[in-house]
Amino acid sequence: MYDTILVPTDGSDAANRATEHAVSLARTFDADLYGLYVVDTQRYGKQTLGTDDVLEELEKRGREVLAELEERADADQVPVTTEVVDGRPSSEIMAYADEVDADLIVLGNRGLGGIGGTIGSNAERVVRYGDRPVITA
Known part of the structure; x- marks a missing residue:
């Protein structure tokens, strides 16, 4: 499937729930698993990211988050390929899904900046405008 x-x-927290679900699905279906962290350059603005140090620090944070995903996947003996990219999260998620020809995207319903119980803007864009099945957690 x-x-x-x-x-x-x-x-x-929502992304961590999605990770648990994605790892479980990958194990169940013996699927290739890809992890993606997007440094939201739109959120921070060009002036804030004007120095390489700031961008490098944000990318370092992305590698740390993906290392946690790798540990979680490794615990279930699920190989995972990870990547850090810069850009608008929803656009980069959909582009990367195209690049790896993903059959399914599993993402948190709300990111770090989210409050409340509704779906976040990036998750909504991926669900609304993406052309692949999406599960939100």
């Missing part, structure tokens, strides 16, 4: 699963993560 699923050969390739993409799990974008930002380290939020």
Whole structure:
């Protein structure tokens, strides 16, 4: 049913729930698992990211979050390929899903900046405008 699963993560509680679900699905379906962290350059603005140090620090945080995903996947003996990219999260998620030809995207319903019980803007864009099945957690 699923050969390739993409799990974008930002380290939020919702993303961690999505990670658990994605790892379980990858194990169940013997699917390739891909983890993605997007440094939200739109959120921080070009002036804030004007120095390489700031961008490098945000990318380092992404690698740390993906290392947690790798540990979780390794515990279930699920190989995972990870990548850190810069850009608008929803656009980068959909582009990466195209790149790896993902059969399914599993993402948190709300990211780090989210409050309340509704779906976050990036998750909504992926669900609304993406052309692949999406599960939110």
